[in-house]
Amino acid sequence: MEESVGQGQLVYYKIGGLIRKYRKEKDMKLLDLSALTGIKSAMLSKIENGRIIPTIPTLFTIINKLGIRPETFFAQLNADNAFPGYFFLPKEGFAAYEKEEGAIGFQYQSILEYNNDGGAFQISLLTLFPGSNRTQVTTAAYEFIYVLEGTLQYQLEDKTFDLTPGDALFFDGNIAHTPINYKNMMVRLLVFYLFADQNK
Structure with missing residues (x-):
């Protein structure tokens, strides 16, 4: 069962965006990734668009089938969360x-x-x-x-x-x-x- 967003993370958006980015770089459709991973395309779509985040086993299955090294993928999810007291957002x-x-x-x-x-x-x-x-x-x-x-x-x-x-x-x-x-x-x-x- 897929997990809802929790534990103070905002990786829901970054995870989906990264998966979509790597999938499109390989010129794959959602149905292609579904066939590779055994995960339904509707579920993959929800993961990519940030509606849900995948369980850890599901995420590792996806990145493995996309040929991405886990350390490469997770390094892109790290962010500096220190709050300086304000954000200016042009x-x-x-x-x-x-x-x-x-x-x-x-x-x-x-x-x-x-x-x-x-x-x-x-x-x-x-x-x-x-x-x-x-x-x-x-x-x-x-x-x-x-x-x-x-x-x-x-x-x-x-x-x-x-x-x-x-x-x-x-x-x-x-x-x-x-x-x-x-x-x-x-x-x-x-x-x-x-x-x-x-x-x-």
Whole structure:
């Protein structure tokens, strides 16, 4: 059984991004990696897009089949977590990343990733372009949504919320969810992911 994010780590994003990077460098599709590892492509997709993190045996299976030395892979997950008392975050430093393969018109930029003894969080800027589309997904985190620009609907399973600039929504990411840009205009959201330490 796959594990939810915990233990104050923010490697959920880095693990998925690294796996996707190495897979694409080898010109492999998710189905190719699935055939090599015996892990379902749907599960691999969730791992790559940061919806879950893999168990240690699953992770070692993936990196082994991708031909990556474990020490090389894990060295890229290390980060200096010392907090200097502030972070200045110029917009030029926002890192674009892909969260869901197959999503149309979703553009994510990571603004800040940070972890401490109490858990971990990530703040992202999400831009929804006209015609954007995605199925409902789940995330092993709490999510806080704040609308910066545009009008949208946010679906939480069978509930729908109408949001305009300045509105916010907080929810358990384990509830299936998706934003819907139903107008012919761009929508910008701040998305705050909170990964609590489940061992406390």
